Amino acid sequence: MKIIIDGKNIKNDQLKEWKRxxxxxxxxxxxxxxxxxxxxNRMIEQLTTIKLNYSYQEMYNKLKAKLKFSEVIMRIGxxxxxxxxxxxxxxxYLDGITAEEAIExxxxxxxxxxxxNNRVNLSACPDHYALRPLGENQLEVIETTGNSPVPVQFFxxxxxxxxxxxxxxxxxxxxxxxVARMKNGTVIGGVRHQMKDTETGMxxxxxVEFPALAPTSIIKSHQKHxxxxxxxxxxxxxxxxxxxx
Numbered sequence: 328m329k330i331i332i333d334g335k336n337i338k339n340d341q342l343k344e345w346k347r348x349x350x351x352x353x354x355x356x357x358x359x360x361x362x363x364x365x366x367x368n369r370m371i372e373q374l375t376t377i378k379l380n381y382s383y384q385e386m387y388n389k390l391k392a393k394l395k396f397s398e399v400i401m402r403i404g405x406x407x408x409x410x411x412x413x414x415x416x417x418x419x420y421l422d423g424i425t426a427e428e429a430i431e432x433x434x435x436x437x438x439x440x441x442x443x444n445n446r447v448n449l450s451a452c453p454d455h456y457a458l459r460p461l462g463e464n465q466l467e468v469i470e471t472t473g474n475s476p477v478p479v480q481f482f483x484x485x486x487x488x489x490x491x492x493x494x495x496x497x498x499x500x501x502x503x504x505x506v507a508r509m510k511n512g513t514v515i516g517g518v519r520h521q522m523k524d525t526e527t528g529m530x531x532x533x534x535v536e537f538p539a540l541a542p543t544s545i546i547k548s549h550q551k552h553x554x555x556x557x558x559x560x561x562x563x564x565x566x567x568x569x570x571x572x
Contacts, residue, residue: 349453413536413541415535424561436564468482483518495519496532516538518533
């Protein structure tokens with residue numbers, strides 16, 4: 328697997344350091360103390376176990392005050408930004424899996440509410456608190472975007488491209504695309520994740536759109552967030568395919 332951000336290869340140590348910082352933040356947010364984090368992947372497993380012990384409503388109630396605060400900030404930021412956007416973008420190459428297999432796996436994780444998918448989604452990034460499929464094409468997300476001081480709640484409606492500014496690249500055959508809205512329907516951005524085959528596997532070009540007033544530090548940190556979650560998801564999808572064969 329190769330991860331590219333701003334034209335540069337991201338090494339495992341760089342992503343590991345980002346995970347370490349985020350894990351500490353999440354433990355604090357949930358009210359837990361933690362020792363020095365020497366193995367981020369193992370600590371993410373511990374975090375996932377902690378999160379799975381909460382029902383959705385219990386997790387929401389625990390974060391409710393922070394979510395109310397971020398809702399106000401997002402509403403103001405979206406209103407003042409108008410149609411202007413900032414973009415958080417990351418590219419990942421992975422051998423041994425096709426783009427079609429990748430998109431089918433991603434769609435399954437985003438829209439199929441199984442216990443296994445819930446565990447995988449919470450494990451994919453320390454900043455995930457809830458990824459809850461609603462209906463046929465909607466996903467509720469409670470997460471910390473980038474290095475934001477508080478978690479946010481939003482709803483992605485897939486296959487809706489209203490207002491998206493990331494262009495469709497015709498060389499990428501498959502895509503996961505959707506608009507992100509707040510609970511009251513306010514559009515705050517969206518996603519366009521595009522996939523294509525390579526000679527040895529597949530490439531995914533990830534793009535998340537934020538209101539233009541979002542701090543650049545959040546945009547930059549969210550590139551690592553994308554690298555963290557999608558590298559985990561894609562590797563898991565590949566392993567599942569290999570296990571089935």
